[in-house]
Amino acid sequence: MTGDHETIDHADVRAATGRTAGHTRPVTVAPDDIVEGLHLAYEFTQHTGSFKARGAINFTTAHLAAGTMPSAGVVIASGGNAGLACAWAADRCSVPATVFLPETAPEVKVARLRSLGATVHLVGKEYAEAFEASRDFAARTGALLSHAYDNPYIAAGAGTLMEEIHAALPELDTVVVAVGGGGLFSGVAAAAHAHGVRVVAVEPENSRALHAAIAAGHPVDVTVDSVAADSLGARQVSREAVRWAGLADCVPVLVPDEEIVAARRLLWDDRRLAVEHAAATAYAAVRTGAYPVGDGERVCVVLCGANTDPGDLVTRASAPTGG
Incomplete structure (x- = not known):
């Protein structure tokens, strides 16, 4: 691969x-x-x-080993299991993680992501808006865009x-x-x-x-x-x-x-x-x-x-x- x-x-x-x-x-x-x-x-x-932790840690360590992990770290749009796993894997590997969520995301999810060291941005009312914001963030900062499954x-x-x-x-x-x-x-x-x-x-x-x-x-x-x-x-x-x-x-x-x-x-x-x-x-x-x-x-x-x-x-x- x-x-x-x-x-x-x-x-x-x-x-x-x-x-x-x-x-x-x-x-x-x-x-x-x-x-x-x-x-x-x-x-x-x-x-x-x-x-989800399995895929997140494989994604993170593979890019670190290949020298393709940018200094801006990883970014993902997900308030669910994928976002939590991404934040956990990044924290474990001392990589910055940024997570985009809709403004409607429950505070408990936001708090849990932040407890894992992620920077959280609340954008829009729906997941699609948060996803587009994550893509813009990746293009602007050079952060590595992760995905929940694809x-x-x-x-x-x-x-x-x-x-x-x-x-x-x-x-x-x-x-x-x-x-x-x-x-x-x-x-x-x-x-x-x-x-x-x-x-x-x-x-x-x-x-x-x-x-x-x-x-x-x-x-x-x-x-x-x-x-x-x-x-x-x-x-x-x-x-x-x-x-x-x-x-x-x-x-x-x-x-x-x-x-x-x-x-x-x-x-x-x-x-x-x-x-x-x-x-x-x-x-x-x-x-x-x-x-x-x-x-x-x-x-x-x-x-x-x-x-x-x-x-x-x-x-x-x-x-x-x-x-």
């Missing part, structure tokens, strides 16, 4: 594995006691609460998760991942394809950028209206995700919002895992039978993040009553 708009393969994921070693937390893989043959990858315990270093870094899952479960048949913009899917698919592992790509019914792109043969804009839109709300999937959907053994699956909510609740009630709706989206595919696990099939579901408000999980019905 020599540029920021090239495709990735397993060699890029392996290179990312070397760069991210010592920076990211190795994923814990635990058996599920509800579905036979199922395992859960606890990636929500990663730095900044999601898999970048080969970001995608290859995400793929290091699959390398760890395969090391823990060498006989794995299938990995199940939620899909938003396609960065996690692309990286995981590149590694899974090399290991002969099927990839189940799960999207909410009303946030189906990958499904629409597969049908069209290229990325297209979609309407986003899902409980998981905060993480899986990309209006267009990356070209690399479309490419890997065609190359890998890929099974695209859709799940309704009510099943995503139920799966998230089940993970809390059964395991006391407070994950975000994106993580529950992947679990819902197996729990509901949208992806039916075959007899003897060995499956791992990626619980990709936990940047969520757990308040709606702790109710009278599920809270402990004594002891």
